[in-house]
Amino acid sequence: MSIFKKLEIRETDVGRLLKDNKEKFEALFDLMCKSSPVRLLFLSNLDAIQRKEEPPRPTVAQIEGILMKEGIEESKAEKIAREVAEAIFVSISERRAVSIRCGNFGLVAPFDEQKIEPKSIPSLKHVYGSYFSNLVSVLETVKDFGEPITPADLANAYHNCEKIGVMMGTEKIFLCETCGLFGKEDTICPHEKIRLELFQLKSEILEAWRRGAILCGYFAYALAQDGWKTLTEVKAQGSNNVWHQVDVIAEKEDLVLLCECKQNHPSNALAKDEIMKALGVFEDLEKAIRGVFQKKTITKIIVTTGVFDKEIQGIRARKDVLLIDKNHILMDPKIWRGKIWEIRG
Numbered sequence: 001m002s003i004f005k006k007l008e009i010r011e012t013d014v015g016r017l018l019k020d021n022k023e024k025f026e027a028l029f030d031l032m033c034k035s036s037p038v039r040l041l042f043l044s045n046l047d048a049i050q051r052k053e054e055p056p057r058p059t060v061a062q063i064e065g066i067l068m069k070e071g072i073e074e075s076k077a078e079k080i081a082r083e084v085a086e087a088i089f090v091s092i093s094e095r096r097a098v099s100i101r102c103g104n105f106g107l108v109a110p111f112d113e114q115k116i117e118p119k120s121i122p123s124l125k126h127v128y129g130s131y132f133s134n135l136v137s138v139l140e141t142v143k144d145f146g147e148p149i150t151p152a153d154l155a156n157a158y159h160n161c162e163k164i165g166v167m168m169g170t171e172k173i174f175l176c177e178t179c180g181l182f183g184k185e186d187t188i189c190p191h192e193k194i195r196l197e198l199f200q201l202k203s204e205i206l207e208a209w210r211r212g213a214i215l216c217g218y219f220a221y222a223l224a225q226d227g228w229k230t231l232t233e234v235k236a237q238g239s240n241n242v243w244h245q246v247d248v249i250a251e252k253e254d255l256v257l258l259c260e261c262k263q264n265h266p267s268n269a270l271a272k273d274e275i276m277k278a279l280g281v282f283e284d285l286e287k288a289i290r291g292v293f294q295k296k297t298i299t300k301i302i303v304t305t306g307v308f309d310k311e312i313q314g315i316r317a318r319k320d321v322l323l324i325d326k327n328h329i330l331m332d333p334k335i336w337r338g339k340i341w342e343i344r345g
Contacts, residue, residue, distance in 0.1 A: 008237035015233035029221035
């Protein structure tokens with residue numbers, strides 16, 4: 001009998017988002033399994049891409065400090081500072097022709113990292129700069145994994161995402177630096193041109209990425225392709241009627257997986273305290289499962305797109321725990337799926 005028929009399960013908002021848009025997400029996760037550039041892109045940290053793209057802006061505390069130096073009392077300074085900070089944020093977002101925050105992904109082809117602006121077309125300086133900084137911010141963040149990726153790889157990733165319906169091409173602009181012309185068709189003049197191309201990511205995909213659910217969904221989907229039954233982003237009832245948030249629960253034959261997924265920046269080390277907290281939740285759920293299924297082999301898995309803290313030797317030595325970091329999750333899923341199934345032996 002399956003544990004899913006006995007374990008008390010509730011949906012979460014994120015789980016419902018994945019379930020209600022199952023076709024779109026499965027198309028994306030399938031492409032991630034097959035394409036390394038697409039996998040690198042969507043396993044990257046979205047917040048890190050946004051921070052690289054947007055210029056630094058003053059914090060509330062910095063603005064408040066300036067106001068207080070001008071003699072404005074603290075209670076009023078804080079309120080004004082928050083309003084000013086929000087206005088700056090909105091202004092920056094609205095001025096951008098291309099914005100990751102809005103789900104826009106731009107291409108510049110041919111791409112020259114030294115060409116920050118088209119000098120012969122000053123009227124398009126802002127637009128070109130927006131496309132340029134968008135592309136660079138994505139490339140730099142993806143390269144933080146230490147894996148090679150080129151603008152051409154990213155272009156292929158965007159076009160493949162367009163083919164499966166998770167991105168939509170919304171704009172093309174052709175710039176001729178020789179004669180200073182620009183337009184939506186390549187026929188504006190006979191010279192070689194710079195092509196700006198804009199793609200819009202589907203809002204459901206962007207929301208899941210923003211909430212860190214792409215890694216969970218991808219991990220569960222890759223397991224399902226190997227015959228695992230899975231649940232993603234659910235609440236499960238442990239012992240003493242305590243409910244726990246679980247990223248992925250999977251079952252195949254007599255093996256059960258309880259998984260925590262952390263879509264972090266590649267340089268971020270997952271602290272020992274965070275790992276122990278997740279294992280504490282899994283151990284409580286294990287009690288509930290053991291109450292009905294004594295012979296199941298239960299493995300606790302922590303997955304991160306970053307690295308693990310160095311002070312976890314004891315955890316690594318546990319036979320009931322598997323730690324999967326960026327070096328493994330970026331591989332073809334057949335490789336890390338094999339590691340999981342080896343536990344059974």
